[in-house]
Amino acid sequence: MRGLFLAFAAGLAGTVVFSPVASIAADYPSRPITFIVPWGPGGGADQVARIVSKLVEPELKTSVPVVNMPGATGQTGLTKLVTSPADGYTIEVMTGDTLALFAAKNSRFKLEQITPLAVMIQQPSGFFSSVTGSLQSWADVEKAVADKELRMAVTGYGSPDDMSVNFFKAKGMKFQSVSFAEPGMRYASVVGGQSDLLYEQAGDVRSFIDGKQMKPVLFFSKKPVEGFEDVAYSGKLGYNVYLPQFRVIIARSGTDPAIVKTLSDALAKVAQSKEYRDYLKLQYAEADSFIGPEDSLKFMKGWLSEASALSQNNAATTAAK
Structure with a gap:
């Protein structure tokens, strides 16, 4: 009898410890997802966020309201993202303008603070x-x-x-x-x-x-x-x-991988839709702009390396004069 009780208690303890985490991911999303645009209305980041929001809502079966938070070359909105809970209920459209600031020695942000979900657009x-x-x-x-x-x-x-x-x-x-x-x-x-x-x-x-x-x-x-x-x-x-300019949708690092997959899969479906492909044409964007989560970080690191090299070359050329 004592052995049966211990086995039951162990099973109950396991349920208490692990089921809430599994439930959160399984029930996601259960409420609206805030979509931060760290620029003012009307720009490229705002445009892509609004069409993605419109097309991704039916996929996620929840509302995805766009919130403009301009300032400091996108850093105001990024600060909001990285200080929000890593629960998938706050995402952001990040541009090359903000990523370029990561190249500075005293940068406030690091790539380790964010999780890319998908690059949605690339434009010359x-x-x-x-x-x-x-x-x-x-x-x-x-x-x-x-x-x-x-x-x-x-x-x-x-x-x-x-x-x-x-x-x-x-x-x-x-x-x-x-x-x-x-x-x-x-x-x-x-x-x-x-x-x-x-x-x-x-x-x-x-x-x-x-x-x-x-x-x-x-x-x-x-x-x-x-x-x-x-x-x-x-x-x-x-x-x-x-x-080239790009817009990548990101979440805070530490977000549950299952939630990241839910978001990324929904964005992939958006990218494949006719309405979004027509939008890319309207934007004079690359037809194959979309990059999934596995390769988005690699793309961002390569882009950042190019930006760093350009900045260093500019400084060296100026100093040599």
Whole structure:
């Protein structure tokens, strides 16, 4: 009898210790999932978050409200994510602009603090000008910076935007980065003449391009960009600067692997949907943008290595002058 009692007690103890954890993962999600956009409304990160939110809700069978938390080149929203419980109920769309800051020696964040769920979009970046201005081609820009300083609208200092601008500054071209955290203000500054050029992705300013207000003068790409075959690109000109923009959806590290899989599987289905594939075309994005969780971290490390190399090369070139 005593042996039966001990066996029963051991089984009961096992149930008490392990079943709540299993239940949490099995019941996930049981309430809304907050989707942080660490930028203001209207930008590329906001756009991808809103379409993903719309398409992923039926897959997860819960609401996924988008919350904009702009500031500090995406670090305000990232702080919210990494200080939230690692329970899968807070996720974020992270951009290359924020990841680039991880390369700094005194960075507030480390890759170990986050778990990538999926890269959802990849786009070539470029320099854009006003259609009504004097900078109608890259040749016009090269001529202009020989005589005067041009103002470049960027997301923030230390961002890929700023690194790319510094690449040309290190070559003696007269550029000045001007930071606009709000996407709408950044775009309007070029159309309104407060800035001479804008660092952005074509899809994010498509309405301005289609409305004949803005045009690309240079893309950072190893090949011509589809739809803009007549626009100069860095690979052809011998400029070793690329850093394509991307948006990766992340959770806090320590999130239960079963929950991570639930989220990642749902995002994979979103990426395969016709509506999302049509969205990628609209954004002039790579058709094969999607990267699953297994390879997302590898992709981010490679991108970060390229950003670090660009930053170091810029510093070395400037110091040598």
